[in-house]
Amino acid sequence: MKKRALWKDTLREIRKSFSRFFSIFAIVAIGVAFFAGVRVSAPVMKNTADHYYDNYNLMDLTIMSTIGMTSDDVEAIRDVDGVEGVYGSHSMDVLYTDNNQQQVYKLMSYPMNAKQTDKDYINQLRLIDGRLPQNENECVVEYSNLNGTDTRLGKTITFTSGSDDPLEDSLKNTEYKVVGIVTMPYYLSYELGSSSIGNGTIDHYAMIPDTNFTSEYYTEVYVTIEGAKAPNSYTDAYFDIIDPKTTTITALGEDRAALRFDEIKEEALKEVEKGRKEYEENKVKFETEIKNAKQELEDAKEELILGQANLHAESSIAESTIQQKEQELQQVEQLLTQLESKYDEARVYYDTQQQKWDENSEDLQKQIDEARANISKIDEQIAEVEQQLQDPNLTDLEKTLLEEKKKTLETTRTYAEPTLNMLEQQMSTMEETLVQAKTQMDEMNAQILTAQQQVETGRQQLADAKEMLSQQSETAQQQITSGKAEIKAGEAEIEKQEKDGAAKLQEAKEELDRAEEDINNMETPSWYVLDRNSHYSYMDYGSAADRMSAIAKIFPLFFFLVAALVCLTTMTRMVDEQRQEIGTLKALGYSKIDIAMKYIVYAAIASVFGGIFGAVLGMVIFPTVIFNAWNIMYTLPEVQLYADIGLAVLAIGLVSCITVLSAFAAVYKELVETPALLMRPKAPKNGKKILIERIPFIWERFSFIYKVTARNIFRYKKRFLMTVIGISGCTALLLAGFGIRDSISEIAIRQYGELFKFDISMSYSSDATVSQKEEDLDALKNESIVEDATAMALYHGFYDDEGEDQGIDIYVPTDVENFSDFVSLIDPSSEETIKLNDEGAVISEKLAKDKGLEEGDTIEVDNGDGVKREVKIAGITENYVGHILYMTPTYYKSVYHKTAQNTAIFALLDDSADSQALANQFMQKDTIDSVSIYSDLADTFQDMISSLNIVVVVLTISAGLLAFVVLYNLTNVNISERLREIATIKVLGFYDKEVSAYVYRENIFLTLIGSLTGLLLGIVLHHLIMSLAELDTVMFGRNIEPFSFAISVVITMLFAIIVNLVMYRKLKNIPMVESLKSVE
Secondary structure (H helix, E strand, O other): OHHHHHHHHHHHHHHHOHHHHHHHHHHHHHHHHHHHHHHHHHHHHHHHHHHHHHHOOOOOEEEEEOOOEOHHHHHHHHOOOOEEEEEEEOEEEEEEEEOOEEEEEEEEEEOOOOOOOOOOOOOOOEEEEEOOOOOOOEEEEEOOOOOOOOOOOOOEEEOEOOOOOOHHHOEOOOEEEEEEEEEEOOEOEOOOOEOOOOOOEOOEEEEEEHHHEOOOOEOEEEEEEOOOOOOOOOOHHHHHHHHHHHHHHHHHHHHHHHHHHHHHHHHHHHHHHHHHHHHHHHHHHHHHHHHHHHHHHHHHHHHHHHHHHHHHHHHHHHHHHHHHHHHHHHHHHHHHHHHHHHHHHHHHHHHHHHHHHHHHHHHHHHHHHHHHHHHHHHHHHHHHHHHHHOOOOOOHHHHHHHHHHHHHHHHHHHHHHHHHHHHHHHHHHHHHHHHHHHHHHHHHHHHHHHHHHHHHHHHHHHHHHHHHHHHHHHHHHHHHHHHHHHHHHHHHHHHHHHHHHHHHHHHHHHHHHHHHHHHHOOOOOOEEEEEHHHOHHHHHHHHHHHHHHHHHOOHHHHHHHHHHHHHHHHHHHHHHHOHHHHHHHHHOOOOHHHHHHHHHHHHHHHHHHHHHHHHHHHHHHHHHHHHHHHOOOEOOOOOOOOOOHHHHHHHHHHHHHHHHHHHHHHHHHHHOOOHHHHHOOOOOOOOOOOHHHHOHHHHOOOOHHHHHHHHHHHHOHHHHHHHHHHHHHHHHHHHHHHHHHHHHHHHHHHHHHHHEOOOEEEEEOOOOOHHHHHHHHHHHHOOOOEEEEEEEEEEEEEEEEOOEEEEEEEEEEOOOOOHHHOEOOEOOOOOOEOOOOOOOEEEEHHHHHHHOOOOOOEEEEEOOOOOEEEEEEEEEEOOOEOOEEEOOHHHHHHHHOOOOOOOEEEEEEOOOOOHHHHHHHHHOOOOEEEEEEHHHHHHHHHHHHHHHHHHHHHHHHHHHHHHHHHHHHHHHHHHHHOHHHHHHHHHOOOOHHHHHHHHHHHHHHHHHHHHHHHHHHHHHHHHHHHHHHOOOOEOOOOOOOHHHHHHHHHHHHHHHHHHHHHHHHHHHOOOHHHHHOOOO
């Protein structure tokens, strides 16, 4: 009966103090949700991936050989006991150019007619859109959620070779129509690996029917093992099945590889010898061509000299002819001058005669007319006299008189006629003189016209001669100038061909020497039998899940510690309130265990129900959020959630033990006292000076209210500790979340703005000559928007990382002195600039950390030729994206026995430059394969990491819940403890807002102290998360911006204000009558 009564009392207590019960319930639910949810996330991630592997038949083993795999090798592997499926695969790296961007594609073979149930159909495709290939000229490409809507579906893409070998030698088709978008378990990660062509990184993969590959050797052979799908592939049980088969196939490979080794080595040496013969033939041919070209150039020079001599001779003859014509013209001009002078004299004479004519002709004519008239009159008179004489009636006197008159008239006429004749003669003479003068003048004028015509003709002939001479001279000079230019161009072309040819011959000789050295040093080949531990995507995803496991060990500690403090504070207050009840129960004979069970059960019920709620909620929300957050880097189907009952029980049990122990600790110290003491009010603690009171110049400046607040804050140590720890955890979570965003967003700015200073890079085509490369560099430098440009060798090599090749970029600048204008090499510890030297190479910080390398150490690096050579480390530089090795040309040649050939151009542009237009312009050149705009790369990187904002949201929500529960519990306990005090100050006339400020002031100060403490804790937490979440090829920063510190504190304070507003009603409803209640 007694125990039943206590059970009922416990249930009543839950209803009565539900807010207290809820605070324990909430903090336990949050703690268990975090613990179970985050802890189960890693198994959920691995379980989801394992289901994907099993459903799409991911290979268990990958077998490769340096000498390739044959069909006989495949059949031999198939005969191994326990082997379930075998598929001989072809693969190769090719190039595809899209929108001026050269991309590296991994082409992999696909068994076109295979069914999904076929055991030999390994690494099956998961169709996202479209269909699988049905013809040889069709392909599917990988799905990518990083690039938005995939526009490749339906396109026809043309692949090209990234080496000197034509792609047609390896593939039947080079053009394929994209008919589907797929994913496959072989490539979970968007990190598809490294390549020795293009930009050094595989950007995409494409699956084509295996009948397209012409080689009789397989690149790799994929194998599945019987029974391997049963266990999770991330467990030891899986590898217990795989390891024996790995050993068996490895032994098989040693036997089969040895059979072909001597034959292959002999063939390789024959190829080298054949290459040397071709080299000598090409060398002789090259030298002959250069010699012939030089001889042709000398012949052209002689022809040019002869042409110059002929031009000089012809010019001399033409000039002599012109001089003769000038003399003849001069004589004609002199004759013309004389004629003109005579003409002027004749003109003057004519004008004089004309003037005389004009002056005398009229008078003379008048005199002639008068003389003629006079003679005519005399003739008439004579005729009249003669007529009168005929008259017979005339007397002799009359007759005599008439005859006298006739004689007189005849005499007069005789004198008149000479006068007339003289006048007429004078008139005729004047007229003849005028006519002669006119005739003479006309003749002179005709002579002048003839002379003028001769002068004009002479001048025209002279001008024509001069023009002809000028044209002939100009034409001849142009021919000479053109000849000189052609000779100069020919000399430049010969020099260019000689330079290019010598470079190619040197490169060919170095390659032959290296090939012969490698063949002579070749060890007996063996098969490389690689399990999933050597597969990047499998290991990368597994390490991501393991990082979540590591984070799961840290995060829940905050919540469990706060849960213990909340429970201890809550139960302590509950025990203090029911002190008299406990005394009464002891007096009535209840045992200590019975009494303690009431409080233990109270805490246990809150813990169990809160734990169950938190476990259910946490195992759904957190794995889903975490899986989706990681899935921005991976291609997986939907998350496969499952209930880990064991983990849930562990979490609930662990948190229940914490709360039960806290409850027991709270009640135990009361149970040891006697009933009489318990029935009396608990004596208040002795007043003590707090630390700040011992500093008078500060304490004296406090008002009474603030002194009370300060004493209350430091009087209740457990409450103070609980609040500071809880709030510091809240602020730490916020700061860690914002710090993650700061650190990751800083990468693009730091990498592509401060370390990589160049704005654009252009890759040369593999067949570009040295001269063409120099011309392209000069052309780029001459662009108005280009501030500076340089060429350098960029090789995409490999280094060994626990048995697997990882990509590394090797930069060999031509201009070592000015290399710092394009790339900043900064020592991460001293922040000093590093200079390249011929004593060693500079490696990136991330690689040095991963491999544990320091200055003076060595690392084996393959420059893309397939042979790893030791490189000495002379320095370590700050770098965030990718693994990089910087070397001088001299040191590169000393390591790889090969002269570095420029493969790319890097340029600095004006701030206002149109980089895309420049890219389009240079992509028109046959010598440029691709152009990379680094501002675009930075934007792409920023877009990718923006998805991590969900992590900040989750941490903010978690921090808010933590702060709310802690502050809610604090305020609730604070009000419960001080009901009479609060009621008393209300009686004394304090308004509701003043009462609220009196209580909330403590909360605000405690929140501020906790926030400042949380900033320090957040820095530690941020560094821990960054080190655990770091990717293989990306190094995260460790910086936190000042704004993040400020906003973390502001948000925490905002949570405190929200809680205060929630509790305001409870404060307002405290009745004043509480102050009149007896203490007893």
